[in-house]
Amino acid sequence: MENLFIIINIAVFLALLGVLFVMQRKHVSFSKRVFTGLGLGILFGFLLHLFYGAESDTTGGTIEWLNIVGTGYVRLLQMVVMPLVFISILGAFTRMKLVNNVGKISFLVIGILIGTTAISAAIGIGTTIGFGLDGVQLTEGEAEASRNAELADRVTEVENLTVPQQLVQMIPSNPFADLTGARATSTIAVVIFAAFVGVAFLGVRRKQPEQAELFAKIVDAFYSIIMRIVTLVLRLTPYGILALITKVAATSNYEAIVSLGKFVIASYVALILMFIVHLILLSFAKLNPVQYVKKGWPTLMFAFTSRSSAGTLPMNIKSQTKDFGVSEGIANFAGPFSLSIGQNGCAGIYPAMLAVMVAPTVGINPLDPGFILMLIFVVMISSFGVAGVGGGATFASLIVLSVMDLPLAIVGLLISVEPLIDMGRTALNVSGGMTTGILTSRMTGEFDQEVYERKEVVEA
Incomplete structure (x- = not known):
C-alpha cells in the first residue's frame, strides 16, 4: 500500500512538472514560472505533510x-560553480574589463562585503537582546544530542584555530x-589563484603580446562554453524550485518551529x-530599491529554496549583468567573492545571535560594549572563507564561538529549525553579493542605468 501512495505522489509531481513545461512552451515569463513552481511546491509539500506526516x-x-x-538541479549548479x-x-582580466582599476574594484567589493557583515552582526546582536533570547532556555533532545555528536569533528577543526591561522x-x-571544493575555504582560494593568473596575464601581455592574445582567446572560448552550460542549467530553475520547496514543506518539523x-x-x-x-x-546610490526587489526576486527565491549561495552563483551573475546593468568584470568579482567573504546572513547575523545568547551562561554581560565590539570584529574576520553551501553558518558559528571562548553546544541545539532559518540566511547572502556588485559598479562608473530601470527580467 505504501508503494502505491508513493507512485500516486510521484504521478502528481510529474503532473505539476507538466504544468511548468506547458507554461514554458507557451513562453510564459521566467519569473512567473518560478513563482508558479514555488506556489505549487508549497501546496504539494503541505499536503504530503498533512496526509502522511514529515517522518513517514x-x-x-x-x-x-x-x-x-x-x-539533481542543485548539483548541476554546483557542478559549474568552481569553473565559473x-x-x-x-x-575579467583577459577581456580588459578590470585592467585600469582592478585594485579599486577589489577594495570596494571586499570593503562593502565586510562593512555590511559588520552591520548585520550589529543587527543580530540588537535583535537578540531586543527579543530577550537566552541560550539557557534551550533543551537538548535526541536529535540535538545527535547533531552535537556530528559536530564534534568540526569542533576539533576550529577550536584551536586563531585568526591568523584562519x-x-x-x-x-x-x-x-x-x-574540486576539497576545503571549506576552497572558493576564496580559487578566487585568489585566478587573480594571480590574471595579474600574470597582464605582465605577459606587456612583454609577449602574441602569447597573451592566444591565451585570451582560449579563456574567452572556455568562458563562452561555461556560460552556455550555465544557461542550459538555469532553464531548469522552475522545476528545481518546485522539487526543493516541496521537500521543505513536506519534511519541516512544525512542532519544533512552534516551540522555538x-x-x-x-x-x-x-x-x-x-x-x-x-x-x-x-x-543612497540613487537607485530604485523597488526595481531591485522585482528583478532580483527570482534569484533570491532560488537561493531561499536551495539554501546554497554557491549554487545560486550563476543566477547571481546573470541578474547583476543582464538585469541590473553591472559590468561583466565587476559582477565576475562581486559574485565569487560574496561566496566566501562577508555573507551577511550565515557569517554575520547568525553567529552574532548565538554568541549573545550563550554569553550569559559563562558569566559574560552581552550588553558590555567591549564584548559587543570584540564580537563584531571577530565576526568580520571570521566571515572570510565561509563555504557558500548549506552548513556554512554552522562553520562560521563554530569559529566565532571558539575564538570568543564561548560554549559550542548551542549550535546543535537549534538543529530542528536550522533548515527554515538557513533559507532566509542564504537569500540574504545572495542579496548582499548582488548589492555589492551594483554599488561597486555605480561607484566606478561602469553601470548601465537603462538596464537597471528596464522592467523586464531577462530570460535565462
Whole structure:
C-alpha cells in the first residue's frame, strides 16, 4: 500500500512538472514560472505533510524520488560553480574589463562585503537582546544530542584555530585540489589563484603580446562554453524550485518551529532588517530599491529554496549583468567573492545571535560594549572563507564561538529549525553579493542605468 501512495505522489509531481513545461512552451515569463513552481511546491509539500506526516516512510520515499529533480538541479549548479568562479575572474582580466582599476574594484567589493557583515552582526546582536533570547532556555533532545555528536569533528577543526591561522587557510597551496571544493575555504582560494593568473596575464601581455592574445582567446572560448552550460542549467530553475520547496514543506518539523518560534521570528526580523539596509544603500546610490526587489526576486527565491549561495552563483551573475546593468568584470568579482567573504546572513547575523545568547551562561554581560565590539570584529574576520553551501553558518558559528571562548553546544541545539532559518540566511547572502556588485559598479562608473530601470527580467 505504501508503494502505491508513493507512485500516486510521484504521478502528481510529474503532473505539476507538466504544468511548468506547458507554461514554458507557451513562453510564459521566467519569473512567473518560478513563482508558479514555488506556489505549487508549497501546496504539494503541505499536503504530503498533512496526509502522511514529515517522518513517514511514504513521505521519505516520495522525497527520495523528488530529489532526482531538486537535489539533481542543485548539483548541476554546483557542478559549474568552481569553473565559473575561476573563468569569470580570469576572463575579467583577459577581456580588459578590470585592467585600469582592478585594485579599486577589489577594495570596494571586499570593503562593502565586510562593512555590511559588520552591520548585520550589529543587527543580530540588537535583535537578540531586543527579543530577550537566552541560550539557557534551550533543551537538548535526541536529535540535538545527535547533531552535537556530528559536530564534534568540526569542533576539533576550529577550536584551536586563531585568526591568523584562519587567514592562512584561505591561501591556496594546491589550486587543483581547491577546484574540486576539497576545503571549506576552497572558493576564496580559487578566487585568489585566478587573480594571480590574471595579474600574470597582464605582465605577459606587456612583454609577449602574441602569447597573451592566444591565451585570451582560449579563456574567452572556455568562458563562452561555461556560460552556455550555465544557461542550459538555469532553464531548469522552475522545476528545481518546485522539487526543493516541496521537500521543505513536506519534511519541516512544525512542532519544533512552534516551540522555538521566538528564535525563528527574531532571526527573520534580523534578516529582514538587513535586507532593508541593502535597499537603503541602493537608495543612497540613487537607485530604485523597488526595481531591485522585482528583478532580483527570482534569484533570491532560488537561493531561499536551495539554501546554497554557491549554487545560486550563476543566477547571481546573470541578474547583476543582464538585469541590473553591472559590468561583466565587476559582477565576475562581486559574485565569487560574496561566496566566501562577508555573507551577511550565515557569517554575520547568525553567529552574532548565538554568541549573545550563550554569553550569559559563562558569566559574560552581552550588553558590555567591549564584548559587543570584540564580537563584531571577530565576526568580520571570521566571515572570510565561509563555504557558500548549506552548513556554512554552522562553520562560521563554530569559529566565532571558539575564538570568543564561548560554549559550542548551542549550535546543535537549534538543529530542528536550522533548515527554515538557513533559507532566509542564504537569500540574504545572495542579496548582499548582488548589492555589492551594483554599488561597486555605480561607484566606478561602469553601470548601465537603462538596464537597471528596464522592467523586464531577462530570460535565462
